[in-house]
Amino acid sequence: MGDITRLILKRLGLGLVTILVVSVLIFFAVELLPGDIAQAVLGQGATEETVAAMREQLGLDRPAFVRYFDWLGGAATGDFGVSLVSGERVSEAISGRFAHTLFLASYAAVIAVPISILLGVFTALYRNTIFDRVANVLTLSTISSPEFFLGYILILFLAVRVTMFPAIASLSSDMTFLELLHRTFLPMLTLVLVVTAHMMRMTRAAIINLLASPYIEMARLKGTPPWKVIVKHALPNAWAPIINVVALNLAYLITGVVLVEVVFVYPGIGQLLVDAVAKRDFPIVQACCLIFAATFILLNLAADVGSILTNPRLRHPK
Amino acid sequence: MHDKFKDKEILLEIRDLKIEGYSDETWVPIIKGVDLTLHRGEVLGLIGESGAGKSTIGAAAMGYARDGTRISEGSIEFDGMELTTASESERRMLRGSRIAYVAQSAAASFNPSHKLIDQHAEAPVHYRIKKRMEAQEDAMQLYEQLRLPNPREIGFRYPHQVSGGQLQRAMTAMAMSCRPDLIIFDEPTTALDVTTQIEVLAAIRDIVDEFNTAAIYITHDLAVVAQMADTIKVLLKGEEVEQAPTQQMIDNPQEEYTKSLWAVRSFNSPQRYRPTDGSDPLISVQNVDAAYTGGIKVLDDVSFDIYPGMTVAVVGESGSGKSTTARCITGLLPPMSGQILCKGEPLPPRYKDRTRDQLRQAQMIYQMADTALNPKVRISEIIGRPAQFYGGLHGSDLKQRVDELLDLIELDPVQFYSRYPPELSGGQKQRIGIARALAAEPEFIICDEVTSALDQLVAEGILKLLDRLQDELGLAYMFITHDLATVRSIADEVVVMQHGKVVEQGPKDEMFKPPHHPYTDLLLSSVPEMDPEWLTTVLEERGVDNIGEAADR
């Protein structure tokens, strides 16, 4: 087991370093602003005094790396400073919305992951049949469509023409869980459509790749029935590729969620980010970016660790 | 037909079998009407060069057509059951229980996720022939019969924890698990080293004898098939050439093609000796140690000399360090210590630090002609570039030089000048590789397993060509090979390597006469000979218990 522990620790260390490097990137990108934050936010018309006052307030007179460590220390404890526009604490603006985003993403993931893996395995088994070809064309089309296109089509047909679901996914605190599911159904469906297509294609490719191995032919030549070939011989070796596919697509959800939140006016962190970008509210932009990037990196890390743990060669060293 | 089996019951009868393969949007015939009769307990050797369709026939005997192939005509009757018209589930019921299969690459054909013994027990438990514990017990017995080390324990390992030769035996044991009537051996020892091969061959032969199992043994190696088979069938491009009992086939082949196969390796180049005037060797490898980055030492104090106009064969099994030595000489892998001299002058260890003239001196010819020639570059440029690069030739001079070189390697300049490598056959590609090396006008050429990927007839042509060029141009060769027959026919001096060390070296005539270093002895005696009694004799000489782990150290 020594090998495995070392490999996993190495991966975890690498993940941590990546998050640190990304945090440096996010923090110092803002330093690249022509002038500085105070000037950029207040604009050309601001008087010297107001700019100076803002500099004072933000502590811009201190060297950048000191501010970076302040910021990083704060971020680690959940404190991202104060919004430049509203004066609200960034952590307060984010926390509730982040929970909403996580809810939407998990809602989509819970439905998309099993469906797409099953469909992926089926298309791989029945490859080159009509079913497979139709699935291929449909998934290609879904992948190629921008999220807002799918979102508006769903709104048009399921919210406007037939009023089954609300077009705007606004939330209130007194909703029951069922109401919540109903209210967020369309944004969830949009995400599911996009992610399922990706995940299904990747699963299919991974399985087909696996079915070409000599040990699968050997299993067939041993008289093993087809379902057993899949369950006993293909699946144990398929975990690593499938884990990777799932993690990659959950990471993809993070990007998709920004556009979908805007389409459905869903009060999540994505919408907050887009608003903040338009208003140049840098503390919020930095905080949101760091959260998205960290989630993304953690998911990829989880996939790496997962494929190490399921690799038979590593699990049973010589 | 072998007399011994005349009155035995017929187990497998294939009549007028035709199989087609799908390529370039059409179905093209691969097997063009082959008949085959196999009696109970008979071992039939199927031999032929690559593309002869041996393996396809082997799969068809199980009623199995690989992806992209289909059985288009003919009948396959196994013990009274017609496989071409049987349903898929009926055919599946035969596989594993009555017909078993042993694949070429055991390492790839065992599922990496399961223990050997679990994979062994799968078929007998599935067919309810044995209970799980019985099947395990039986596996251990079979492992013991196949002389696997620690037979009671080895089954509980995963495939990657077991060596190649052992895996191949474990796969044979797995094929035996249901005591089938017929086993298909599809080149089971091709991927193994000679010293490992002999052990696997002995194990397979014993167990097939013991259970009186019928077998189809597919291989391209005549000497191997001579040890294993009762009857030999020769195939060429999907058609049968001839069939006869083994002894008769070897003593008295009827067809021209078979005779030519048998005659291969009769070629022998006269032995040359070192100059006695005390001149410097052309290349001198002195006390070289080498390792790949971060790895363990792969070369340990390697020294040998190559004199002008002579052929030095470097022999050893995979992992012995023979190719690594070549990488050190060419400068791709700088040695950790020691040096390489060229005509008495030390060569810079890195190829990047060498002068053009030093680079020109040493040329390479590669094993895989497919990867040695850029598929997107015309022949004229492949050969022309070195002449242009080193010799500064241009325009009509260059064209003339390329024509000359093509003539030298016996290819028609008009026909080949502007073609691309993928349009050529394996032997032609290898000739182009030789021409590219010659274009640099070197004095020394490293030939890295140049004939091992080629069919025997083609390989012989290449050896003859190399020998002729050596006489005409006074070249020195370093000939890397694992094949002792090649060494016999072309070498002047032999260097035997094992585990990164030179174990013995000397002129060829001395090397092939005893006394030998024990490893040289093992290597020499492990090369199969055409005599059907060879394996039996060797086993008797060595003693059954001694061959086992000598191979799998």
Added chain:
Amino acid sequence: MSIFVIVYYAALIGASCLAAFYKQRGVFMLIFSLTLVSFVLGIIGGAGALRLVATAAGVLALAAGTSYAFREFLIQISRPNLAKELRTAPLTAAFGMFVIFTYAIAGIFAPWIAPYGEAEVIGQAFAPPDQNMLLGGDQLGRDMFSRIIFGARNSVGLALMATLLAFVMGAIAGLLAAVKGGWFDQLMGRIADVIMSIPSLIFALLMLSIFGTGLQVIVIVVAVIYSPRVFRLTRAVAGNIVVMDYVEASKLRGEGDWYLVRKEILPNATAPLIAEFGLEFCFVFLLIAGLSFLGLGIQPPTADWGSMVRENATLISFGDITPLIPAGAIALLTVAINFVVDWMLFRTSGLKEQ
């Protein structure tokens, strides 16, 4: 029951009988299952649903016909080698090529095709379609159709520029990394890792919030975000080629890095690189469309599909499909490119198996 419904079922059943008679198993299964589905649909949705199905089938048939004819056309006008390749193209790929061709024409000749200028106000806001304005007016009363045509030039052009830049940067870095190896390879790999560890849209938003939304900024930012993907692919493809003996032979001959890249590696890497260019373009195009949709892409009054969706989005709640038209235009192009790339990838992987 209307005549339409009777004709509809008669046609379907007749067609499935014909298919069965001529032993076209696939076609028969397709048509007959459509018939069965139609029974259910007809009961639930009435004649309207059937009309929808019939229209969809008609559109599909028309698309298939166009693709078939277009493929024949391409086969006729191309050289024998290329024609042989084209013959293997499935209808989806032919359809993709046709769409790309149409978009190219629309983009190049936009000022001549479009009846009005892209910023010209000629009618009422949200005017319904009429003979003058084929697709109606937008939120300021500009001609939707003209803006769509101009959008082909602006949106696609911008994405093309960003892709080209990403490709040049990524491919050169990838090829050099494969040939040089060592620290250069390591460094490039780490840089790519870091850039790719931030989700692309998020990274783009961060950069645009800092540098503003100028066209040059968009092109450079998007190129920087996507060049690591090109780098990785090129590095992988070139890495497989660099280990070939023919490259070793060239190295040992003393050839320089540039010769290796140009003569030995590039000719063998073109097929996967072209396919990757198509895929990369799709990603870039979708990212830029997303940015425009969020109001951070091409700025008004320039016609751009992403912003047009955003500007007309309110219409959707009235059941009007206007905002779907530019969104559909985006989707259609990416679908088309993906169809072509899918075929090309299939071809290259198919060749590998032989």
